[in-house]
Amino acid sequence: MEPVRLGLVGIGKIARDQHFPAIAGNDRLNLVATASRHGRLDGVDGYHDIAEMVSATALDAVSLCTPPDGRYEQALIAIEAGVHVMLEKPPAVTLSHVEALVAAARKAGVSLFATWHSREAAGVAPARAWLADKRIDAVRIDWKEDIRRWHPGQEWILGPGGFGVFDPGINALSIATEILPRELFVESASMDVPEGRASPLAASILMRCGSAEVRAEFDFLQTGPQTWSIEVDTDAGTLRLTQGGSVIQLPGEAEQTAPDEEYARLYDRFADLVAERAIDVDLRPLRLVADAFLIADRRVTEAFAF
Amino acid sequence: MEPVRLGLVGIGKIARDQHFPAIAGNDRLNLVATASRHGRLDGVDGYHDIAEMVSATALDAVSLCTPPDGRYEQALIAIEAGVHVMLEKPPAVTLSHVEALVAAARKAGVSLFATWHSREAAGVAPARAWLADKRIDAVRIDWKEDIRRWHPGQEWILGPGGFGVFDPGINALSIATEILPRELFVESASMDVPEGRASPLAASILMRCGSAEVRAEFDFLQTGPQTWSIEVDTDAGTLRLTQGGSVIQLPGEAEQTAPDEEYARLYDRFADLVAERAIDVDLRPLRLVADAFLIADRRVTEAFAF
Numbered sequence: 173m174e175p176v177r178l179g180l181v182g183i184g185k186i187a188r189d190q191h192f193p194a195i196a197g198n199d200r201l202n203l204v205a206t207a208s209r210h211g212r213l214d215g216v217d218g219y220h221d222i223a224e225m226v227s228a229t230a231l232d233a234v235s236l237c238t239p240p241d242g243r244y245e246q247a248l249i250a251i252e253a254g255v256h257v258m259l260e261k262p263p264a265v266t267l268s269h270v271e272a273l274v275a276a277a278r279k280a281g282v283s284l285f286a287t288w289h290s291r292e293a294a295g296v297a298p299a300r301a302w303l304a305d306k307r308i309d310a311v312r313i314d315w316k317e318d319i320r321r322w323h324p325g326q327e328w329i330l331g332p333g334g335f336g337v338f339d340p341g342i343n344a345l346s347i348a349t350e351i352l353p354r355e356l357f358v359e360s361a362s363m364d365v366p367e368g369r370a371s372p373l374a375a376s377i378l379m380r381c382g383s384a385e386v387r388a389e390f391d392f393l394q395t396g397p398q399t400w401s402i403e404v405d406t407d408a409g410t411l412r413l414t415q416g417g418s419v420i421q422l423p424g425e426a427e428q429t430a431p432d433e434e435y436a437r438l439y440d441r442f443a444d445l446v447a448e449r450a451i452d453v454d455l456r457p458l459r460l461v462a463d464a465f466l467i468a469d470r471r472v473t474e475a476f477a478f
Numbered sequence: 479m480e481p482v483r484l485g486l487v488g489i490g491k492i493a494r495d496q497h498f499p500a501i502a503g504n505d506r507l508n509l510v511a512t513a514s515r516h517g518r519l520d521g522v523d524g525y526h527d528i529a530e531m532v533s534a535t536a537l538d539a540v541s542l543c544t545p546p547d548g549r550y551e552q553a554l555i556a557i558e559a560g561v562h563v564m565l566e567k568p569p570a571v572t573l574s575h576v577e578a579l580v581a582a583a584r585k586a587g588v589s590l591f592a593t594w595h596s597r598e599a600a601g602v603a604p605a606r607a608w609l610a611d612k613r614i615d616a617v618r619i620d621w622k623e624d625i626r627r628w629h630p631g632q633e634w635i636l637g638p639g640g641f642g643v644f645d646p647g648i649n650a651l652s653i654a655t656e657i658l659p660r661e662l663f664v665e666s667a668s669m670d671v672p673e674g675r676a677s678p679l680a681a682s683i684l685m686r687c688g689s690a691e692v693r694a695e696f697d698f699l700q701t702g703p704q705t706w707s708i709e710v711d712t713d714a715g716t717l718r719l720t721q722g723g724s725v726i727q728l729p730g731e732a733e734q735t736a737p738d739e740e741y742a743r744l745y746d747r748f749a750d751l752v753a754e755r756a757i758d759v760d761l762r763p764l765r766l767v768a769d770a771f772l773i774a775d776r777r778v779t780e781a782f783a784f
Contacts, residue, residue, distance in 0.1 A: 244663075266769035267573070268663050268762070332666060333773035357550075357574050360638060370775045456574070462768040463572035467639035469676045472778060 175202035176256075176446050179231045181222050181246060182238030183211030186260065190289075191237055194435035200443040205229045222246045226253045233283070233446055235439075236260060241333055244269040247284075251276045256283035256449075258442045262342055262458050265333040274453050283445040285438075286453040288346035292437040294430035295413045295420030299404075300351040302422060306406035308352060311379075311386040313402050315344040316394035319373070325478050329371065336363075336371030338461045340400075341390040346457040347402060347417050354382045358460055361468040366476035373476060377464050481508035482562075482752050485537045487528050487552060488544030489517030492566065496595075497543055500741035506749040511535045528552045532559045539589070539752055541745075542566060547639055550575040553590075557582045562589035562755075564748045568648055568764050571639040580759050589751040591744075592759040594652035598743040600736035601719045601726030605710075606657040608728060612712035614658060617685075617692040619708050621650040622700035625679070631784050635677070642669075642677030644767045646706075647696040652763040653708060653723050660688045664766055667774040672782035679782060683770050 178201050180191060192213060195203045205217045207225040212218035219225035222234065226249060233256035236243050244264045247257050251273065263270045263286035270286065277284035290296070317340055319329070328334045335342065349356060356379050363372035373393060379386035384405075400416040409423025421427045445452055484507050486497060498519060501509045511523045513531040518524035525531035528540065532555060539562035542549050550570045553563050557579065569576045569592035576592065583590035596602070623646055625635070634640045641648065655662055663686050669678035679699060685692035690711075706722040715729025725735045751758055 265773060266664055267765050267772075268661065268769050271765070272661055272663070332775050335772075355574065355578055357578070358572055365776070370773075459573050459577070459768075462765075462772045463574050465771045466573075466641075466768045467571060467676075469638045470671070470776065 173200075173447070175200055176443060177202055177204045177230060177232045179205040179207060179222075179225050179229065179234040180213075181207045181225070181234055181236045183208035183213060184237070187211070187237045190435040191235060194439045195235075197436060198439045198443065201439060205231065223249050226250060226255060231255050233258065233442070235442070239328065240265050241328070244273065247273050248276060251280050251282055251284070254280055254282060256446045258285040258287060258438070261286070261288050261346065262335070263453065267455065267458060267462055270453065270455055270458065274451060277451055281449055283442075283449055284451045284453055285442050285445050286455075287438045288343070288350075288454070288457060289434045289438060290343035290346050290417050291350045292434040293347070293417030294432070295428070296347055296350055296417045298420050298428070299411055299413055302411060303351055303404060303406065304353055306353075306408050308354070308381055308384040309405040309407065310384050311348065311352070311381060311402065311404050313344050313348060313386065313388035314399045315341050316389065316391040316399040318395050318398065319392040320478060327478070330366070330369040330373070330476065332370040334371045335461060336365070336369070337373055337375055337390040337392040338371070338464070341375065341388070342457050342461055343416065344388065344390075344400070344402065345460050347413065348386065349454070349456040349460070351402075352381050352404070356381050356386060356456075356460060358463040358467060361464040363468045363470045364473045365470050366473050368475055372470070373473065375464065375468070379460070479506075479753070481506055482749060483508055483510045483536060483538045485511040485513060485528075485531050485535065485540040486519075487513045487531070487540055487542045489514035489519060490543070493517070493543045496741040497541060500745045501541075503742060504745045504749065507745060511537065529555050532556060532561060537561050539564065539748070541748070545634065546571050547634070550579065553579050554582060557586050557588055557590070560586055560588060562752045564591040564593060564744070567592070567594050567652065568641070569759065573761065573764060573768055576759065576761055576764065580757060583757055587755055589748075589755055590757045590759055591748050591751050592761075593744045594649070594656075594760070594763060595740045595744060596649035596652050596723050597656045598740040599653070599723030600738070601734070602653055602656055602723045604726050604734070605717055605719055608717060609657055609710060609712065610659055612659075612714050614660070614687055614690040614710060614712055616690050616711040617654065617658070617687060617708065619650050619654060619692065619694035620705045621647050622695065622697040622705040624701050624704065625698040626784060633784070636672070636675040636679070636782065638676040640677045641767060642671070642675075643679055643681055643696040643698040644677070644770070647681065647694070648763050648767055649722065650694065650696075650706070650708065651766050653719065654692065655760070655762040655766070658687050658710070662687050662692060662762075662766060664769040664773065667770040669774045669776045670779045671776050672779050674781055678776070679779065681770065681774070685766070
């Protein structure tokens with residue numbers, strides 16, 4: 173089978189750090205073009221935007237790693253040109269936009285892949301397998317990082333549709349929905365929104381999974397050690413996922429880890445989906461975020477400057 | 479065919495004013511029991527809650543007109559007992575709860591009907607038919623009512639999950655999604671949330687429908703004349719729906735109206751669905767509300783007392 177002729181849209185830090193190496197390491201994919209207002213990759217045809225790229229180049233598929241706002245319009249251009257689409261997380265800014273992309277992809281007969289890269293962290297698949305037959309008693313999610321360190325100057329992240337601390341927090345929700353054997357529901361949420369901003373810097377969410385309480389604490393002002401951990405108490409002891417899901421510790425066992433292959437796995441899966449013209453869009457992480465925003469109690473906290 | 483043996487859950491104002499007369503007027507339905515902590519209906523067996531009612535009575539179907547919080551658990555009890563379910567609007571407090579009810583109903587092979595009573599207003603079906611082949615140029619939605627007049631003392635409506643002015647506003651969104659020939663997307667929203675409350679008293683929402691702008695103004699502090707109107711500018715003139723959809727005016731024509739049959743139509747449709755064991759759950763109105771909450775800019779306004 174000929175390699176998939178792929179275009180990459182949005183040449184920023186995540187494209188250079190993750191997407192480009194993962195594509196280069198996959199012999200089922202051939203990067204033939206990029207579209208970006210600002211960046212280019214050496215040795216690859218560069219276009220100004222996706223419409224120009226799709227009309228000028230023979231492409232089978234595109235991968236979008238632009239910011240979420242605007243991704244719907246870009247994806248629709250590709251889908252309506254009969255081009256398969258892979259989306260960075262979150263797939264769009266609203267649920268309705270994602271649903272519309274699924275409908276458009278079905279109509280056009282192309283693949284659509286809404287990726288959740290944290291689900292490909294090394295500990296996630298073993299955690300899912302181990303939890304499958306356990307009774308879940310309680311879950312604690314702590315996702316606490318320093319916005320100034322990881323998102324310096326990214327004002328949009330605290331603006332409308334930026335999701336604030338849910339931008340990293342949705343990664344935790346993507347893991348939780350993947351590893352827990354029953355559905356999650358938001359029961360209550362409280363959010364700290366700094367004065368003059370639209371999106372929260374901190375959030376506490378009480379969820380339920382069967383009869384178990386799931387408590388998530390998201391914090392964007394964590395200095396010192398950074399925490400991205402999920403602990404699941406079961407009838408067979410406590411499972412711990414740390415470092416964003418890349419390290420797993422089962423009860424009574426040593427920590428296990430493996431090299432980071434998140435984006436390599438995403439692109440391998442995308443090549444499978446393209447071969448099958450299949451759609452893989454799991455809306456649950458974004459739906460939980462929307463549910464939390466829908467029922468949250470908000471507190472206005474002191475103004476924040478990067 | 480024998481009439482459907484129906485139980486009614488939640489005996490409050492809406493049950494007495496709308497549900498009971500509509501059921502009594504439908505010979506395909508036979509009201510055999512009610513469940514309510516507070517109310518009963520003369521001549522009908524009354525139970526304390528749905529679990530008691532479902533186990534004590536031979537029922538084919540239940541209709542839930544309790545407040546949205548708690549409706550998920552009630553519906554699940556019925557579905558898992560193999561009983562068909564009809565839900566007042568909104569079907570639940572979060573999207574995830576509604577999706578879980580759909581999955582449970584599919585598994586149990588029972589009907590599930592998420593009703594949107596405003597869609598049954600007299601002008602809605604003619605509006606949908608007239609708009610089907612028109613070019614939509616602009617849409618204005620004004621849904622402005624006095625919370626003190628229509629929801630006296632209902633503190634929960636401004637609490638977490640009460641949706642605030644979106645409790646009536648979702649009726650407008652249920653009509654708009656029904657009559658417009660293309661999907662709606664929320665592009666931006668601003669909300670006024672009174673100090674110490676979780677849900678908004680007013681909201682402005684900018685949506686898009688194809689290339690047309692859809693502007694919605696929701697206000698819960700409208701004294702004097704009350705406004706529930708939708709105006710649609712098209713290539714063939716402006717269509718006006720007023721009085722909550724019960725009055726329609728086509729360009730150059732006189733206003734038309736008809737007797738209120740909203741709940742009679744809902745119960746007739748439910749009897750059809752039960753006969754077919756079919757599911758009718760359109761999540762779009764609730765999804766648009768969640769999308770608006772997700773991307774809204776909020777302003778804290780002066781405290782509100784009923």
